[in-house]
Amino acid sequence: MTPVKRLQLRLSSLVLLGVFVTAAQAAPNFQLPVCGKSSTQWRVSNWKGHNPARAADLNWGSGDADLGKPVAAAAAGTVIKAAYDTNTGYGNNIVIDHGNGWRTRYAHLRSMAVSKGQTVKRGQRIGAVGKSSAKYTFPAHLHYEQIYNGTVRDPIINGVTVAYGTVRYFSAGDCNTGTSTATGTVKTNGANLNVRSGPSTSYSVVGSLANGTKVTIYCQKSGQSITGYYGTSSIWNRIGSGKWIPDAYTYTGSSGFVAPKC
Incomplete structure (x- = not known):
């Protein structure tokens, strides 16, 4: 093999190695995709x-x-x-x-x-x-x-x-509940939506939101089952301290939980 061909082969190998290293370095530090008790x-x-x-x-x-x-x-x-x-x-x-x-x-x-x-x-x-x-x-x-x-x-x-x-x-490792929030949009047939002090209509009304109002959802929990614009759901969204609205009247892009559990 001539010196030129040896040099070309070495350069080609380095290029291939570089591509491999770049791909490997790009991989995130993946954890087990489930969580719970560490003894599991x-x-x-x-x-x-x-x-x-x-x-x-x-x-x-x-x-x-x-x-x-x-x-x-x-x-x-x-x-x-x-x-x-x-x-x-x-x-x-x-x-x-x-x-x-x-x-x-x-x-x-x-x-x-x-x-x-x-x-x-x-x-x-x-x-x-x-x-x-x-x-x-x-x-x-x-x-x-x-x-x-x-x-x-x-x-x-x-x-x-x-x-x-x-x-x-x-x-398994502990679940990272994080501090992330979600966003939602109040959706009714036109009427204002009551804001409750807890996740049920048995709690007092502490305010109201107009149809189309965007809200920040800090956390969610199961409460009274409510039938609203998006069907029936027992999920309630906490949008502030002591302020709750039913998920059945909130557009989040999902019928399930989208924010940390309260």
């Missing part, structure tokens, strides 16, 4: 034959034991999807964009606590484990994908790679 061990299975390949399934128990357990954002980012898919098997699924080409997907959820456009923190609760799907019937579990530039990759959790066709176990 989660089984992460990156099994062959899964669709798409290299996606992982997460389970804590067997059967439907995982149903309703909290799902957490694996890294900070922006929610670019929070919807139920009718043309895929994902069911309720959330996709978070982490920047630099990285995204994560959380599928088959029982419920979703965030909405499109919302910014989330690492470890923030975003939904609950479920078994929703428009195509398949299976026990409750979390379907999880780490995606780089449109390609699903072997998931890296707490710095450990779950290689294709393997199973690893990880301890």
Whole structure:
């Protein structure tokens, strides 16, 4: 091999190595995408034959034991999807964009606590484990994908790679409730909406808001079930100290929780 060809080969290798290092450095510090008691061990299975390949399934128990357990954002980012898919098997699924080409997907959820456009923190609760799907019937579990530039990759959790066709176990961490807030818009048939001192109509009226008023939602909790502009919901939104409005009259982009629990 001539000196020129050796130099060209070395430069090509360095370029390829540089691309690889850049991609690796761009990966967020992904945590386990569930949270709860730190003593809880989660089984992460990156099994062959899964669709798409290299996606992982997460389970804590067997059967439907995982149903309703909290799902957490694996890294900070922006929610670019929070919807139920009718043309895929994902069911309720959330996709978070982490920047630099990285995204994560959380599928088959029982419920979703965030909405499109919302910014989330690492470890923030975003939904609950479920078994929703428009195509398949299976026990409750979390379907999880780490995606780089449109390609699903072997998931890296707490710095450990779950290689294709393997199973690893990880301890859950505390849920990061964070201090994030959400925004909403009051929606009625034209009348003003009463603001209550608590999450029920049995609490006193402390004010009113006109139709179309934008509000900051500091936290949410379950209270009296109310039928309003957006159907029936037991979720109430705290918009200030001692100020509550029913989610059934609030547009948030989601029928579930979109802010920390009160």
